[in-house]
Amino acid sequence: MALSRRTLLxxxxxxxxxxxxxxxxxxGPGKSGGGATYWYLNGQPQxxxxxxxxxxxxxxxxxxxxxxxxxxxxxxxxKIKTAIGAGQAPTVIWGWGxxxxxxxxxxxxxxxxxxxxxxxxxxxxxxxPSSFGAATVDGxxxxxxxxxVQPIVLYYNKRVFEKVGAEPPESxxxxxxxxxxxxxxxxxxxxxxxxxxxxxxxxLEFLFDRIGGPEVFxxxxxxQKDAWSHPDAITALTRVQELVEADGFIKGFSSIxxxxxxxxxxxxxxxxAMMLHGAWSxxxxxxxxxxxxxxxxxxxxxxxxxxGGKGDPSNAVGNPAQYxxxxxxxxEEEKKIAKEFFATGxxxxxxxxxxxxxxxxxxxxxxxxLLAASKSADFLQLNYGIASKAKTFVQSWDQALSPxxxxxxxxxxxxxxxxxxxxxxxxxxxxxxxxx
Amino acid sequence: MSPHTGHAxxxxxxxxxxxxxxxxxxxxxxxxVVPLVGVFALSFTTWDGIGTIHxxxxxxxxxxxxxxxxxxxxxxTFLVMAVSWAVQTPLSILLGTFLAGRQRYRAVxxxxxxxxxxLSSAAIAIAYKALLDPNFGLGAGLKLPLLVQxxxxxxxLAFGVVVFVVSWxxxxxxxxxxxxxxxxxxxxxxxxxxLDGAGRIRQFFSITLPxxxxxxxxxxxxxxxxxxxxxxxxxxLTEGGxxxxxxxxxxxxxxxxxxxxxxxxxxxxxxxxVLVGLALALLLRRLGGRDAGASQLEGA
Numbered sequence: 001m002a003l004s005r006r007t008l009l010x011x012x013x014x015x016x017x018x019x020x021x022x023x024x025x026x027x028g029p030g031k032s033g034g035g036a037t038y039w040y041l042n043g044q045p046q047x048x049x050x051x052x053x054x055x056x057x058x059x060x061x062x063x064x065x066x067x068x069x070x071x072x073x074x075x076x077x078x079k080i081k082t083a084i085g086a087g088q089a090p091t092v093i094w095g096w097g098x099x100x101x102x103x104x105x106x107x108x109x110x111x112x113x114x115x116x117x118x119x120x121x122x123x124x125x126x127x128x129p130s131s132f133g134a135a136t137v138d139g140x141x142x143x144x145x146x147x148x149v150q151p152i153v154l155y156y157n158k159r160v161f162e163k164v165g166a167e168p169p170e171s172x173x174x175x176x177x178x179x180x181x182x183x184x185x186x187x188x189x190x191x192x193x194x195x196x197x198x199x200x201x202x203x204l205e206f207l208f209d210r211i212g213g214p215e216v217f218x219x220x221x222x223x224q225k226d227a228w229s230h231p232d233a234i235t236a237l238t239r240v241q242e243l244v245e246a247d248g249f250i251k252g253f254s255s256i257x258x259x260x261x262x263x264x265x266x267x268x269x270x271x272x273a274m275m276l277h278g279a280w281s282x283x284x285x286x287x288x289x290x291x292x293x294x295x296x297x298x299x300x301x302x303x304x305x306x307x308g309g310k311g312d313p314s315n316a317v318g319n320p321a322q323y324x325x326x327x328x329x330x331x332e333e334e335k336k337i338a339k340e341f342f343a344t345g346x347x348x349x350x351x352x353x354x355x356x357x358x359x360x361x362x363x364x365x366x367x368x369x370l371l372a373a374s375k376s377a378d379f380l381q382l383n384y385g386i387a388s389k390a391k392t393f394v395q396s397w398d399q400a401l402s403p404x405x406x407x408x409x410x411x412x413x414x415x416x417x418x419x420x421x422x423x424x425x426x427x428x429x430x431x432x433x434x435x436x
Numbered sequence: 437m438s439p440h441t442g443h444a445x446x447x448x449x450x451x452x453x454x455x456x457x458x459x460x461x462x463x464x465x466x467x468x469v470v471p472l473v474g475v476f477a478l479s480f481t482t483w484d485g486i487g488t489i490h491x492x493x494x495x496x497x498x499x500x501x502x503x504x505x506x507x508x509x510x511x512x513t514f515l516v517m518a519v520s521w522a523v524q525t526p527l528s529i530l531l532g533t534f535l536a537g538r539q540r541y542r543a544v545x546x547x548x549x550x551x552x553x554x555l556s557s558a559a560i561a562i563a564y565k566a567l568l569d570p571n572f573g574l575g576a577g578l579k580l581p582l583l584v585q586x587x588x589x590x591x592x593l594a595f596g597v598v599v600f601v602v603s604w605x606x607x608x609x610x611x612x613x614x615x616x617x618x619x620x621x622x623x624x625x626x627x628x629x630x631l632d633g634a635g636r637i638r639q640f641f642s643i644t645l646p647x648x649x650x651x652x653x654x655x656x657x658x659x660x661x662x663x664x665x666x667x668x669x670x671x672x673l674t675e676g677g678x679x680x681x682x683x684x685x686x687x688x689x690x691x692x693x694x695x696x697x698x699x700x701x702x703x704x705x706x707x708x709x710v711l712v713g714l715a716l717a718l719l720l721r722r723l724g725g726r727d728a729g730a731s732q733l734e735g736a
Contacts, residue, residue, distance in 0.1 A: 084486050107486045195677060262572060
């Protein structure tokens with residue numbers, strides 16, 4: 001007997017949902033006749049600066065306008081990949097360069113801009129030379145560095161340091177000694193938005209560098225076998241678990257997301273004493289923290305050295321710049337508008353000033369005077385110093401690696417902070433995806 | 437009515453009948469069968485979602501089937517399914533029976549209970565996430581230490597939160613199904629029971645529950661098959677975390693496909709998801725007996 005019709009209908013109720021889920025992709029917003037499209041991250045104050053540049057460009061070019069759409073950070077990382085794969089990419093693709101840009105370039109989804117840069121040497125000369133590393137794949141430039149240089153900075157709350165009578169840490173050992181002192185006063189030593197995972201990863205980026213030098217992670221990038229099992233890597237992984245075990249991070253950090261800025265709120269509401277975060281966080285704390293930043297409550301420094309470590313304490317980690325790529329699927333007309341935007345729309349004087357005003361160092365060279373004149377001069381000069389003096393500027397790991405390896409990395413980073421994998425298991429899991 | 441069509445008024449001619457199924461069939465084929473075939477084909481390939489698609493035989497299947505993540509995801513999926521069923525069913529039956537009463541205030545309560553169903557899963561997840569935040573949430577705001585827990589940061593707690601929120605969202609719907617079921621039970625059964633001296637509790641266990649047998653099966657099928665596709669709520673609430681404590685099959689598929697750019701293995705998971713769904717739906721039909729639709733009312 002064949003399946004009864006009722007059985008089939010019963011089954012049919014279950015199948016479409018799973019199948020629809022399985023097939024779920026997403027399409028970008030429809031191409032609104034003519035003009036180029038441009039997707040980037042939302043979240044103030046950065047969103048406003050990017051939008052301001054687009055508005056200014058559109059005013060000057062009424063015939064070739066750019067339509068911009070914004071997305072939340074974690075959502076964007078998925079959305080943009082899907083859109084590119086589906087041939088629905090925006091004309092201008094905002095990103096972090098590195099491993100993700102490599103996958104776009106290898107698939108022929110973004111245009112090689114090397115010859116365009118040769119024709120427009122002024123665009124290249126106006127940017128930090130260090131910003132081109134993550135834009136370059138196999139010797140060819142696939143993206144225009146934009147926005148600001150974003151080293152990871154150790155922030156601290158001067159008000160609670162005063163309350164406890166403590167001095168900012170000058171070494172890893174100082175950090176471990178500060179932990180019980182803050183815990184005793186009911187203040188979390190470190191704020192952390194652990195659910196976002198890359199927030200935890202920043203700790204490893206610094207510990208790897210300070211303990212073993214930049215060579216340890218470089219070996220991973222170069223695809224050396226068992227690179228994650230390097231003794232210095234294991235030491236770094238062990239150190240971070242020691243910090244977790246000592247209650248170094250705020251209680252419930254795995255429930256906190258960075259996209260909601262809750263981790264930063266913990267710092268400026270005096271609930272936490274310190275926080276490792278990107279340079280972009282300064283602008284957020286300035287905007288949301290009331291008089292925390294203006295009153296001088298916020299302190300900052302590069303990550304301190306670890307006793308006996310091999311890394312140069314001037315080394316920096318973070319995002320050397322953000323990047324704009326040109327979709328190879330765009331029409332000639334759209335590409336023309338986009339290139340015009342790259343040449344005359346991105347990082348113009350007004351945008352440079354806007355970045356500086358919100359406490360960021362734009363990737364344009366020769367801004368020292370503007371930085372010194374800013375109300376955030378002190379923070380900006382620290383950043384400028386980090387960016388220009390760092391012997392090595394390590395790109396954020398999840399951006400430097402391929403998406404496949406990055407997902408395994410983030411997954412295991414979260415488990416490492418949960419203490420549900422040991423340093424050795426962590427290394428083993430990641431050794432398995434080296435070179436993917 | 438036209439006098440030329442030699443058949444009963446109000447009835448379409450027999451030859452038209454099959455065509456009436458066409459719209460449903462087109463939608464089913466277009467949105468279920470075609471993607472299903474596509475996913476099945478993709479499961480034998482290697483694709484990063486951006487570049488070209490390469491055939492790679494059984495590589496993806498081998499990668500997924502040997503990954504310890506798969507049994508874990510299956511286990512979590514099963515656990516969510518079983519626990520949320522065990523929580524929702526008794527609650528829904530009780531609420532449904534309660535709401536089936538004729539008093540006016542029950543209708544008002546019924547509307548209130550129904551509200552969670554009208555909210556989107558994403559909105560519910562965001563609201564709960566804010567409420568459960570250990571530093572800025574409900575517990576911290578009301579200064580209730582009991583509510584200040586690392587709700588989404590501990591594997592056991594996070595799992596409990598997921599089951600709670602899922603139940604909170606779907607109990608109203610199943611209560612509605614049970615309410616309808618209870619209202620269809622003939623009054624005469626209760627009258628007879630009263631004459632025989634059965635109390636309310638006895639009536640509930642001897643009449644209401646047995647009469648609801650097929651409603652239980654319908655509601656359970658919806659819960660079980662529906663729980664396979666829990667995605668949005670868990671994705672927003674925990675992203676499968678902490679670690680992989682709440683990573684159900686659907687979430688595992690999404691993470692592999694769209695975050696790790698491994699479309700081949702993600703398609704394998706999708707196929708497994710469909711197979712599990714089919715197997716469960718079939719099993720539940722069997723449990724319900726072949727004549728599940730037949731009347732079981734009087735003289736059952």
